[in-house]
Amino acid sequence: MSQSHDHDHHHCIHTAIDRARSLCSERGLRLTPIRQRVLELIWQNHQPIGAYDLLPQLAEDGFNSAPPTVYRALDFLLELGVVHRISSLNAFIGCDHPGHQHPTGFFVCQGCGNATELPIDAITTLSDSLTASLDADIATCNIELSGTCRDCRN
Amino acid sequence: MSQSHDHDHHHCIHTAIDRARSLCSERGLRLTPIRQRVLELIWQNHQPIGAYDLLPQLAEDGFNSAPPTVYRALDFLLELGVVHRISSLNAFIGCDHPGHQHPTGFFVCQGCGNATELPIDAITTLSDSLTASLDADIATCNIELSGTCRDCRN
DNA sequence: CGTAAAATTGAAATATTATAACCTAAGGGC
DNA sequence: GCCCTTAGGTTATAATATTTCAATTTTACG
Numbered sequence: 001m002s003q004s005h006d007h008d009h010h011h012c013i014h015t016a017i018d019r020a021r022s023l024c025s026e027r028g029l030r031l032t033p034i035r036q037r038v039l040e041l042i043w044q045n046h047q048p049i050g051a052y053d054l055l056p057q058l059a060e061d062g063f064n065s066a067p068p069t070v071y072r073a074l075d076f077l078l079e080l081g082v083v084h085r086i087s088s089l090n091a092f093i094g095c096d097h098p099g100h101q102h103p104t105g106f107f108v109c110q111g112c113g114n115a116t117e118l119p120i121d122a123i124t125t126l127s128d129s130l131t132a133s134l135d136a137d138i139a140t141c142n143i144e145l146s147g148t149c150r151d152c153r154n
Numbered sequence: 155m156s157q158s159h160d161h162d163h164h165h166c167i168h169t170a171i172d173r174a175r176s177l178c179s180e181r182g183l184r185l186t187p188i189r190q191r192v193l194e195l196i197w198q199n200h201q202p203i204g205a206y207d208l209l210p211q212l213a214e215d216g217f218n219s220a221p222p223t224v225y226r227a228l229d230f231l232l233e234l235g236v237v238h239r240i241s242s243l244n245a246f247i248g249c250d251h252p253g254h255q256h257p258t259g260f261f262v263c264q265g266c267g268n269a270t271e272l273p274i275d276a277i278t279t280l281s282d283s284l285t286a287s288l289d290a291d292i293a294t295c296n297i298e299l300s301g302t303c304r305d306c307r308n
Numbered sequence: 309c310g311t312a313a314a315a316t317t318g319a320a321a322t323a324t325t326a327t328a329a330c331c332t333a334a335g336g337g338c
Numbered sequence: 339g340c341c342c343t344t345a346g347g348t349t350a351t352a353a354t355a356t357t358t359c360a361a362t363t364t365t366a367c368g
Binding site for chain 2: 088107109110116118119122126127133134137138139140141142143144145147148149153
C-alpha cells in the first residue's frame, strides 16, 4: 500500500463516498452496504485493485464473498461512473470526477503501482480530435499510459 | 469474417509475413512455422482475434495446440512488434507499421468488429503531449476507441 | 563433424479473471 | 399487506493466461 502522494487520503475516500451517495440519490439508485464497501476498498489507495483482491477484504468485513458479489458491485459503480476499469491490468480504480461516462486516460507507474487519472479536459480534447479524423461514431475512449513517475524515478 | 474493407487482403497477409521475416533476419531471430502460422491467422482479416480462437485453427493445420504454444508465439510476435494486443478485448491484431515498439491507437467497431490502427504520427503526437504534461517517463501508450464505423452506420 | 549451450517446443497442470443460471430475500409504491 | 422490482446468495462453469519441467531442435564453435 505504498502511498507515494503526500495527502490526506481520508479526504479522498470521504469525497468519493459522498459523490457516489449523491449520484445515487439523484438517480433513484441505492448505494447498498456492499457497494459502498467496495467503493471504499477501491479508494483505500491510488493503486488499481483486482476484483479477486477485493473478495477477501469483503469477507473480513463479514460480507458475502463470491465473485458475482464483487462483480455486481463493480458493474454498478462503473455504471454510476465512480469507478473505471483499467483493462491492461484487469483492475479497477476510483474516478476523480465522476457522474457521467467520459473519455478516460490513466498513467500507471510501474514502480509504485499508483494510477493517476489524466485531466479530463485534455483527454476530451484528444478524444475529439481523434473522432474528427475518423469518420466514425465514437462511443468510448480509453487511454492507458505506463512508465515511471517522478517519485519513483528519483 | 466480414470484410468491410474492399481491398486485396492477400496483399495484407503477404506484406505482414514479409516484414516479419525481414525483421527476424535483421535481429537474428527465427520466424518458425508456428510463429508464421499464428501471424497469418491473425492477419486472416482485420478483426482482433483471441488466443483461444487461434488454437483450433492451429490444430487443423497439424500444429501442436495448447495454450502455451499460442501464447509463446504471440509473445514473440508482440516483442517483434508485428502484433498488438487490444486489452479491452483480450485479443490480438496485426500491426500496420511494425518494427519497433510505438504508441498505439485503435478504433474498434462494435458493429463489424474490425479494428483500425490509428495513424502512428497522430498517436505519437498525442502521446508526446501527454508525456509533456505528466513529468513522468512514459514507457507505453495505448489508446482504444470503440464505436460505429462509417460502413456500419449506414 | 561433434558436442555443448541456447532456443524452441511439448505436455500437464493450474492460476486468474469473469459470467451464467437460478433461486431467495429485501425495499418501495400502492 | 401485496405485488413488483431490485439486490444478493449460491453453485457451477467459462474464458483467458501462466507455471513447470522435460524433450527436442538449432546454433555456435572448436
